[in-house]
Amino acid sequence: MNACLKEKGVNFSFIFPALLIFSVFYIYPFIYTFILSFQRGDGIYISEFVGLANFKEVLFYDKDWWPSMFYGGFITFFALTFQNVVALLLALAVDKAIKTGKIYRVIFFVLCVLSEIIIGLLMRQILISNPGIFNQWLDKLGLGFFLHNWLDAKKILFQVGNVKITHALVTTALVHSWKGFGWAFVILLAGLQAIPEQLYESARIDGARSYQSFLNITLPLLTPVIVLVFILTILGTMQAFAMILALTRGAGGLTEVPVMRIYNHLRGSQVGLACAEGIVLGVILIAISFTMLRISKWVRSRWGVLPS
Amino acid sequence: MYYQVKKVIVLILLHTFLLSVALSCITPLLWMLNASFKTDTEFREDLGLKIASSPTLENYKTALTEGNLGFYFLNSVFYTFITVLSIVMVSSLAAYGFSRLQFPCKNVIFFMFLAAMMIPLPAGFVPVYILLNKLHLVNRTGYVLAMTNIGLSFSIYLLKTFFDQLPRDLEDAARIDGCNKLRIWWNVGLPLVAPALAVVIIFNSLNVWNEFVLASLMFTEDNLMPLQVGLMEFYNRNIIQHTLLMASLTIAAVPIILLYLVMQRQIIKGITAGAMVG
Numbered sequence: 001m002n003a004c005l006k007e008k009g010v011n012f013s014f015i016f017p018a019l020l021i022f023s024v025f026y027i028y029p030f031i032y033t034f035i036l037s038f039q040r041g042d043g044i045y046i047s048e049f050v051g052l053a054n055f056k057e058v059l060f061y062d063k064d065w066w067p068s069m070f071y072g073g074f075i076t077f078f079a080l081t082f083q084n085v086v087a088l089l090l091a092l093a094v095d096k097a098i099k100t101g102k103i104y105r106v107i108f109f110v111l112c113v114l115s116e117i118i119i120g121l122l123m124r125q126i127l128i129s130n131p132g133i134f135n136q137w138l139d140k141l142g143l144g145f146f147l148h149n150w151l152d153a154k155k156i157l158f159q160v161g162n163v164k165i166t167h168a169l170v171t172t173a174l175v176h177s178w179k180g181f182g183w184a185f186v187i188l189l190a191g192l193q194a195i196p197e198q199l200y201e202s203a204r205i206d207g208a209r210s211y212q213s214f215l216n217i218t219l220p221l222l223t224p225v226i227v228l229v230f231i232l233t234i235l236g237t238m239q240a241f242a243m244i245l246a247l248t249r250g251a252g253g254l255t256e257v258p259v260m261r262i263y264n265h266l267r268g269s270q271v272g273l274a275c276a277e278g279i280v281l282g283v284i285l286i287a288i289s290f291t292m293l294r295i296s297k298w299v300r301s302r303w304g305v306l307p308s
Numbered sequence: 309m310y311y312q313v314k315k316v317i318v319l320i321l322l323h324t325f326l327l328s329v330a331l332s333c334i335t336p337l338l339w340m341l342n343a344s345f346k347t348d349t350e351f352r353e354d355l356g357l358k359i360a361s362s363p364t365l366e367n368y369k370t371a372l373t374e375g376n377l378g379f380y381f382l383n384s385v386f387y388t389f390i391t392v393l394s395i396v397m398v399s400s401l402a403a404y405g406f407s408r409l410q411f412p413c414k415n416v417i418f419f420m421f422l423a424a425m426m427i428p429l430p431a432g433f434v435p436v437y438i439l440l441n442k443l444h445l446v447n448r449t450g451y452v453l454a455m456t457n458i459g460l461s462f463s464i465y466l467l468k469t470f471f472d473q474l475p476r477d478l479e480d481a482a483r484i485d486g487c488n489k490l491r492i493w494w495n496v497g498l499p500l501v502a503p504a505l506a507v508v509i510i511f512n513s514l515n516v517w518n519e520f521v522l523a524s525l526m527f528t529e530d531n532l533m534p535l536q537v538g539l540m541e542f543y544n545r546n547i548i549q550h551t552l553l554m555a556s557l558t559i560a561a562v563p564i565i566l567l568y569l570v571m572q573r574q575i576i577k578g579i580t581a582g583a584m585v586g
Contacts, residue, residue, distance in 0.1 A: 008412065010489060014405030017398045018460055019417060025457035026424055029435035036435060043438040090329060093322045100323075106572055107330045110337070113568045113575065115518035117536045118561050121543050122340055125553060133339070133355050140357070178332070183579065190580045232583060239430050242520040246540065262431045263521065271434060278431020285428045 036275040043271035054276035064253060065261065065277065067163045069284075072257040074165070075173040075244075076237040083177035084229060087184035092218075094185075095192045105189065108182040116179070120246025123175050127151055127247075153251035168251040172244055179243060180236070184229050191225030192218070220300075227296040231289045238285055337561070344368070344555040351551045367555035375546065376530060377556055380538030387523075387534050388516045391452050395459040395512050396505060402460075403467030404493045408479070418468075425461045437525050446526050454522060459512040466581055470504035471497065510571045511578035517564065535560050 037054055041047040058065050090108065094101040111119060126133045127150040135147045149155070150171045158165040195218065203213040241259040250256045256264075258281050265274035343356035345363035372378040405411070406418050440450040482496050498505065520536040527533045533541065542556050568575060 008410070011405060011409035011411040014409060014489070014493070015402040015411075015417065018402035018421075018464060021398065021453060021457050022421065022424070022460060024439075025436060025454050027420070029432065029439055030429070032435040032439065033429075033431060036438065044441045086329070090326065093326055096322060104326050104330060105576070106569070107333055109572070109576065110565060110568060111333055112579075113514055113564055114561055115520070115536055115564070117518075117520055117539050118557055121539060121553070122336055122557055125550065125557075126336055126339070131352075131355055131550070133357075136355055136357065182333075186576055186579055187583045228583060235428050239428065242536075246543075259430050262434065263525075266434050266437065266525065271438060274434045275431055278429065278434060281430040282428050285430070289428075 033275045033278060036271055037279055039272045041271065042269035047271075050272065054272045055280070057273060058276045058280055063162055064256070065258075068253075068256050068258050068261050069281075070163050071169060071255055072238050072240075072259075074169060075176050075240070075257065076234055078173035079177050079180060079233050079237045080230060082174075083181045084184050084226075084233060086177075087181045087229075088188055088226070090181070090185050091188040091192055094189060101189075105186065108185050110182070111179045112182045112186075116240075116243035117246045119175070119179050120243040124151070124247050127171060127175075151248055151251070153248070153254045164254055166251065166254050168248050169255050172248055172251075172255045175247060176237065176240060176243060180233075184233065187229055187232075188222070188225060191222050195221050223296065223300060227292060231292050234288055234292075235285055238281065337565075340554045340557055340561070343551055344558045346551050348549060348551050356550075356554075367551050368559065371542070371552055371556045371559060375542050375552070375556060377535075377538060377542060377559055379531065380533050380535045380542075381559065383531075383533060383538075384517055384535040387448070387451060387455070388513050391455045391459070391516045392509055392512045394452065394456045395463055396508060398456065399460055399463035399508065400467055400498060400501070400505065401493065403464045403471055404497050406464065406468045407471035408476075408497075409489070418464075421461045421464055425465065433521050433525065436522065440526065448532065451523065451526055455516050455519060458519075459508075459515060462582055463508045463512065466508060466578075467501055467504050470501045474500050506571070507574045507578045507581065510567070510574045511582070513567070514564070514575070 036043055036047075038049060038051060039047040040050045040053070090104075094104050129135075129149045129151070134150060138146050148167060148171075151168050153166045153168040156164045156166055157170070199217050199221075200213055203217060208216070238257075239259050241257060241263065244250070244255055244257055245260060245263075248255045250260055258277065262274045262277050262281075265271070265277065339356055342360055343351055344367055345360040345365075346356060347364055347366065350360070372381075406414065436454050440446050440454065443450070445453070478496050478500070479492050482492050487495065517534075518536065519534075523534050524537045524540070527537055530538075530541075539556060539560055543553060546552050546556075
């Protein structure tokens with residue numbers, strides 16, 4: 001009995017360091033977020049219980065919270081459509097032209113390993129109107145009509161109430177997609193290469209054209225991977241922050257994404273508000289991922305593809 | 309004949325598409341490298357569009373010494389090295405435990421680690437920052453501990469799946485020879501999972517090296533800042549000196565690009581493994 005207990009103790013000591021760090025820096029902060037969200041103050045020296053006031057503030061009274069969700073959503077929508085469609089096309093192309101595929105993969109992914117700050121600052125330096133390096137490139141390439149003040153937050157392209165779409169926002173979305181497409185590309189390519197070659201062969205023997213085998217083999221078998229990329233894109237982009245800070249500095253609030261607001265509230269000693277915002281955003285993100293998983297299951301069952 | 313022509317045309321279109329995207333990725337980086345070798349006057353004439361005729365290292369010298377960038381760089385190396393070392397030790401111990409040993413609540417605890425990877429915590433850095441303040445750990449130690457936690461779940465998951473696939477014969481042999489569990493983990497287990505360890509090391513190194521949010525909150529003193537935070541500071545201080553800025557960005561980018569080129573197989577593996585968890 002005693003020996004058995006001792007052995008269990010020894011075994012447990014293997015995971016103890018991990019569990020300790022995890023408890024202190026994940027589980028406790030997780031619970032602590034909820035506690036803090038009911039408080040006001042800087043959380044360190046001053047904290048005062050205020051009930052649901054922070055949540056009310058975030059959900060109903062804060063004029064800037066929902067616009068910031070919209071800005072995050074705009075960048076996410078851009079990433080979902082533009083970035084992922086380009087990534088899928090690239091993955092299909094590399095899958096076809098497999099001989100040089102490896103070089104392309106190395107090049108496409110390089111932007112993903114560089115930090116958000118490096119990319120943000122570099123693109124700021126290239127896009128900013130003084131000295132306007134990107135505009136010079138466009139001019140040299142004969143695309144002079146395309147010149148823009150790329151990071152301009154003053155000229156409003158489109159406005160609904162409090163929400164303003166500016167050049168700065170569109171540029172941010174573009175740069176974000178440009179930085180992130182390599183990641184979606186790598187995952188989609190791995191998904192494509194996992195599809196067994198025999199399926200295509202038997203389809204060819206049966207006389208299927210290439211678009212038919214794309215629609216009936218590639219697309220259904222790739223759906224789980226595409227859904228995965230969609231969910232991870234939403235989670236990643238809605239929580240993106242450092243690149244946008246480096247690129248636009250928030251552009252006077254017009255590219256202020258949700259996490260940037262959380263960060264600024266923390267810096268401004270409004271910790272309760274920051275936590276409440278984090279909880280609201282987290283719940284929305286979880287709801288979206290679950291819905292997407294449900295839809296994907298439904299689609300796959302309709303298509304008759306076994307869930308993987 | 310018709311099919312031959314069609315095939316060639318399709319291939320040309322494919323490669324044009326791939327090449328143009330590849331160019332869009334590389335051009336800014338090459339421009340950055342080129343501009344960093346220029347003097348400021350030379351840069352103002354051509355905006356870095358022409359290849360530097362007489363490359364100068366002056367910008368690098370200024371950035372590394374006067375701009376404090378060398379210091380930030382060493383800080384980043386320190387944080388990354390210590391954090392990754394602690395992640396490797398802690399997570400490989402835990403992964404071995406989860407894979408091979410029996411103890412109460414094993415599955416529940418493992419499930420918690422898994423769940424941590426899937427639950428999005430957009431404000432996760434807020435309570436961690438407050439907690440570190442309360443524990444008086446707003447310093448190097450606190451940062452390394454918090455960053456260790458961030459890499460833990462993924463590393464444990466990856467190493468556990470790797471341990472699970474290994475045959476137990478070698479470990480049995482070691483046990484019969486009288487090795488205790490800790491020595492089996494160190495002498496038999498770890499060497500066998502070396503490929504997975506490489507993925508863990510490289511993946512976490514990138515993560516820690518590129519981390520910005522927590523570092524920017526914790527380190528307001530110049531001598532503690534890692535590179536990412538230092539770059540923002542440096543940028544704000546030297547906002548008009550384009551070539552100097554490009555030199556600073558190159559200093560930050562080149563080690564990562566070199567590391568990536570050497571280890572790109574492991575990095576890609578880590579990315580796909582990380583995605584498949586979700």
